[in-house]
Amino acid sequence: MGRQPCCDKLGVKKGPWTAEEDKKLINFILTNGHCCWRAVPKLAGLRRCGKSCRLRWTNYLRPDLKRGLLTEAEEQLVIDLHARLGNRWSKIASRLPGRTDNEIKNHWNTHIKKKLLKMGIDPVTHEPLNKDDQASNMTETPQDHANNTTSTTTKNLTTQTENHNHLSQESSGSTTANSELAENSSSSSPAAENSSSGDESALLLADTLCNDESFMNNLWDDNSKLSPPELVDDSLWKYSCPPSSTTYGDQKVVNYSDMGILPSLEDNCSSSWLLDCQDFGIQDFGFDNCFDDFELNKALSAIEMGQNLH
DNA sequence: AAATTACACAACCGCATCCAT
DNA sequence: GATGGATGCGGTTGTGTAATT
Numbered sequence: 001m002g003r004q005p006c007c008d009k010l011g012v013k014k015g016p017w018t019a020e021e022d023k024k025l026i027n028f029i030l031t032n033g034h035c036c037w038r039a040v041p042k043l044a045g046l047r048r049c050g051k052s053c054r055l056r057w058t059n060y061l062r063p064d065l066k067r068g069l070l071t072e073a074e075e076q077l078v079i080d081l082h083a084r085l086g087n088r089w090s091k092i093a094s095r096l097p098g099r100t101d102n103e104i105k106n107h108w109n110t111h112i113k114k115k116l117l118k119m120g121i122d123p124v125t126h127e128p129l130n131k132d133d134q135a136s137n138m139t140e141t142p143q144d145h146a147n148n149t150t151s152t153t154t155k156n157l158t159t160q161t162e163n164h165n166h167l168s169q170e171s172s173g174s175t176t177a178n179s180e181l182a183e184n185s186s187s188s189s190p191a192a193e194n195s196s197s198g199d200e201s202a203l204l205l206a207d208t209l210c211n212d213e214s215f216m217n218n219l220w221d222d223n224s225k226l227s228p229p230e231l232v233d234d235s236l237w238k239y240s241c242p243p244s245s246t247t248y249g250d251q252k253v254v255n256y257s258d259m260g261i262l263p264s265l266e267d268n269c270s271s272s273w274l275l276d277c278q279d280f281g282i283q284d285f286g287f288d289n290c291f292d293d294f295e296l297n298k299a300l301s302a303i304e305m306g307q308n309l310h
Numbered sequence: 311a312a313a314t315t316a317c318a319c320a321a322c323c324g325c326a327t328c329c330a331t
Numbered sequence: 332g333a334t335g336g337a338t339g340c341g342g343t344t345g346t347g348t349a350a351t352t
Contacts, residue, residue, distance in 0.1 A: 014321080014322075015320095015321075015322095015345090015346095016320070016321075016346080016347095017320085017321090036337075036338095037337075037338065038336085038337065038338085049322095050337085050338090051322085051323095051337095051338080051339095052321075052322080054338075054339085055320085055321065055322085056320090056321085058339095059319090059320070059321085060319095060320070060321095069318090087341065087342090088340085088341085089340075089341065090339075090340060090341085101339095101340075101341080102319080102320080102321085102341095103319075105341075105342085106318070106319055106320085107318090107319090109342095109343095110316095110317065110318065110319085111317095111318095
């Protein structure tokens with residue numbers, strides 16, 4: 001007896017999600033959480049595979065997502081983390097608040113890869129392309145590489161990453177995920193310790209990073225309702241968090257009206273998923289811990305602004 | 311203005327892993 | 332320990348849009 005397909009292929013819709021479907025999914029998850037993705041489509045009244053629902057939620061509908069291109073600082077962090085972790089996009093994404101593995105993967109493939117090649121750096125090994133021993137690296141997996149080598153990009157980025165690790169530990173008080181990174185760093189990247197503090201490029205990058213206000217806000221703002229990098233995971237989203245103030249502080253606000261989730265002006269309807277939250281009672285979802293009146297108002301104004309754009 | 315190319319990103323697919331039985 | 336189901340992850344493809352010719 002073979003394994004059952006993850007969903008009944010018959011009658012399951014594929015392709016782009018409609019605004020109506022998005023709304024159904026959001027309402028359902030905000031109301032019930034996602035106890036079991038397989039059951040979600042049925043319970044939410046969607047003709048979708050559970051897998052598809054999960055993907056849609058984690059990659060697009062989650063309220064804490066940042067939209068828009070990665071900042072320079074985020075990009076540098078991705079490069080550094082990739083040098084250490086390889087193509088483990090979910091691990092990398094867990095260190096970038098509001099970013100998804102899919103988003104980072106896409107950005108890597110469309111931007112960073114080319115950028116590194118242009119700089120003469122192998123995006124897989126993070127070593128200079130014309131190195132003699134390049135051939136030997138060809139057989140190495142990114143993971144092997146991450147465990148064994150000191151990459152060029154890592155060398156360049158060490159200072160900034162150390163700043164991140166050090167400071168995020170302090171600010172979050174949580175060391176679980178960072179300790180994993182630290183493990184990788186200490187065992188695999190002696191460069192982290194050895195890199196010259198006088199390395200101009202590293203300092204420059206660190207400077208860039210620290211001057212990137214939105215990025216730093218995400219990392220430092222104790223009041224930020226964004227999870228610290230190591231805390232961004234689905235388990236926490238079971239009892240989801242609303243759009244954070246940090247997110248709304250960015251011009252790339254999560255704009256639900258763009259997605260058609262919010263009623264258009266012509267709908268002349270006051271309901272939205274956020275307003276629905278109010279109806280449900282924010283406390284019902286544990287929102288009271290992370291969503292005060294001020295932020296609710298901020299969120300609603302942001303949404304109104306979004307509506308006014310249409 | 312039309313055709314072509316490049317880019318951005320949403321979504322799917324298949325395999326891996328975890329976990330309950 | 333074996334098995335099967337649910338979920339997660341990474342690779343890849345498809346599609347819409349902007350830029351260029």
